[in-house]
Amino acid sequence: MNFFTPLDASTAAENALVPRILSQGCVRCPGAMALAEHCQSLYNLSLSRNRVFKRGETQVICQSAWMLDNSMVPDGTDVLGGALDVLCDLWFDPITEGNGFSAPFTDHAKNDTMDGIRALINNKNNYAPFRCNQEMCRRERYGISAVGSMADVEAASPESVYAAYQRMLARSRCEIFYVGRGGEGRVMETFSRAFSGISRGDILPLSTEVVREVQSVREVREEHPAQQSKLSLGFRTGTTEADGGRAVMLMLNEIFGSGPVSRLFMHVREKLGLCYYCSSSMDLIKGTMMVNCGIDAKKKAEAQAEILRQLDEIRAGAIADAELDAARKSLRSAIRQIYDEPTSLEMWWLGRMLSGRSVSPEEEIDHIESVTKDDIASAAQKILLDTVYFMEGTGGEVTDRA
Template sequence: MSFFEEKLTKLNGMTVHTIKTDKYKTNTLVLKLLAPLKKETVTKRALLPYVLQRATARFPSTGQIRHHLDGLYGATLFADLTKKGENHIITLRMEVANENFLTEKTPLLEEAIKLMSDILLRPLLNGDAFDESIIKEEKRTLKQRIQAAYDDKMRYSNLRLVQEMCKDEPYALHVNGEMEDADALTAAELYEYYQRVLKEDKLDFYLIGDFCEETAGKMIQTHFTFAANSHAYPELEKQVSQKVEEKEVIEEEDVKQGKLNIGYRTNCTYKDEQYFALQVFNGIFGGFSHSKLFINVREKASLAYYAASRVESHKGLLMVMSGIEVGNFDRAVSIIKEQMGAMKAGDFTEEDLDQTKGMIRNQLLETIDTSFGLCEVLYQNAAANAGRTFDELLDGISQVTKEEVVAAASNIQLDTIYFLKGTGAESDG
């Protein structure tokens, strides 16, 4: 049984993904723009989507865009930023009611496609620059977003782990860029960068819902008229294999609870065959409430307020996050290392394996319950330049053996232990 069918067509270099399904009551439009993470562009890129969604030539103010969205039966529009591996990804997302359910036939889908194309291709300009007042406001908001990552100590400790672990790699860059770069950025510089984005970014447009594919395809073709260009998957700089040497970084801040974050290199990414086994490994190790970290660090030893792990599958990293009393540092590190050792030794049962595979399957099926979740699952392929279907993903997970999990575990290397402890607190490390 196939859960859905994804059709791909090329349009001026942009890849259009249509997923026709009657599962959702709305139609969802998602535009993804992918480019390599680079220090010189990261802040410009972090500002750009928020500037684009503020005003267009047709709707020159945020109020007018909001009013237009309200007129489309309360359609929604969001901008977002993420990084996957060494790539920086801009997301523009719209959700609009399906006109088939309306008594009066309003061309909602076409209006949504038209607005999405306006936002990308016809922004509000002042000569050869973006609108100065919008830039000023969005720079202030961007700086608040950057600051928020420093104020939230759980996020901050993860950010610091990545900065220490990936020091000379693009992945160390913060998704929202740098404060000082935001201050110096002009409306003209951002417009110049925007033109580069249209020429060089890998563009993927997702349309998910119940619509006539032929009609929708023609609408996209009509409204997304722009100069054809490569929009190819970017050639990333060849990453030099990192020399992995265990290092420890301890910092002090005014925090009540110590934040212990440990980073490992998995030597496996989304495209690799071992990806399925790595996902199952993570589920048993620290991904779920039945995992080794949760049971041994949090429950049995009562050392942590939380203890979990997650995989960054486009970069090949495994992160352990834990909140502990400062005095428990050594014991917590030691127990976490023991759990990794147990995984490498195959010290887990077939029952653990089956339970974890079932939970990953449920998690994936839950994710595709929303159209945006479905888009994120599908976009893994575009972001990794891979071609794995959702059915292959489920099959791959279900077929993982204990031996494969142990093999995946044996490739994992401890890289960095980062600990954020309270000012003046004595750790046992």
């Protein structure tokens, strides 16, 4: 069950707290232990508790449940029925106090979220791109974290999160996915009934601001006590999925910086030996691209120059036929693999719903076949470097044995 809601500083933290609170218990299973016991009895019904992310400037609040198919249950337990009951109980019959959620549940959810925000620093591979994005989009809604800011989480109350929950049910676009061997009729019927008690108002409109110009490149440098330095380059791509540019951008990303035959891997890692990892990724709704690598502090200029040089070559159309073929084959394979994994299939369609372009995996493969070198070069010409984030490692570790 996915709620699409505008990513906004005034609501992000409270929206993101909703699933954290609801997944702790409901009237029928009034606490984490009782709920966990019930889920274990249902052959390990697994519930997400904080599946919250952003795509473009849309905040997506998910509640997922993974379960064993009824045909594989040895004793006739109706796992699907049990799972639907649990989801409806959690989301439509939560524990409330006055006009708010349970105060202890709210405190737990806030503490867990704040722990998560603080712990971002623990993993530098993720922290550097997070900071780069935050700096690049500091004046856009995209710069807001999917779980909101520390201060907003701290300020949330049982009442304010409950109001966010009611607003979400009444006014957020909601997309429900079911992937399984059968039973979709039961799923449709269950959620139709559950939502029949909710009066749905005007649905909150979703939009994403796409920045296509850069005045000047911004450099941000921070020091951290680590052996390895991290370089993150943030770019504006100028092309989005809504522009119809998905296939060409996937090809560009594949050739430039995704996987072991990409330019970044072959040149920055293999030829120059500057790093163990160097790769690019894109948000095709926002129109941004990020390049991330881990390097020695003194190699920063060399790594940055090589990354930009490879992009320049693609801009100039210096793309070999073999590169083009390899990118097509790799994407074709990656797209076909989507059918083997329920969550991949869900994420595929969720992405298309957010972009407003209903393209099936097979149709996407056709689009990819038709992308030319010129298409890729033209798209690359629109890409602009916006922000250079450098986390300089200052080394040092302290070990103490008792």
